[in-house]
Amino acid sequence: MRSFEPLYDTLDAIKLNCLFSKCNRTFYTNNSKALFCCDSHRGKYFREINAERLQHEKNYTVGFSNNAKALKRLYHSAIRHCNERELIIAGFSFKTMGQPKQTQDGRVCFKFLISF
Numbered sequence: 161m162r163s164f165e166p167l168y169d170t171l172d173a174i175k176l177n178c179l180f181s182k183c184n185r186t187f188y189t190n191n192s193k194a195l196f197c198c199d200s201h202r203g204k205y206f207r208e209i210n211a212e213r214l215q216h217e218k219n220y221t222v223g224f225s226n227n228a229k230a231l232k233r234l235y236h237s238a239i240r241h242c243n244e245r246e247l248i249i250a251g252f253s254f255k256t257m258g259q260p261k262q263t264q265d266g267r268v269c270f271k272f273l274i275s276f
């Protein structure tokens with residue numbers, strides 16, 4: 161139970177400050193481990209501290225999606241073999257790819273996970 165006024169009869173007597181930077185409101189609770197004044201601020205706090213990672217994941221997802229579209233266009237145009245320049249012209253981005261791997265014959269290969 162949380163309240164914004166001290167309610168001693170319901171044991172909401174522990175005075176805490178909300179951890180969310182844009183709130184920092186004083187609230188009263190009977191839970192000494194409470195960190196946030198409400199569930200909304202709990203979610204906003206974790207989105208705030210994970211914003212950079214979430215944006216990176218979003219960019220990665222968009223990049224993979226665009227790469228899949230470019231490869232689909234090439235595949236449906238019956239173009240099965242093309243070089244790096246032709247891939248770039250088709251809209252393929254090399255920014256979103258996994259770590260390069262070297263094959264047994266010395267070639268460097270990249271793995272792209274795409275579902276058609």
Ligand SMILES: [Zn+2]
Pocket residue numbers: 178179180183184185196197198201
């Ligand atoms: Zn809050």
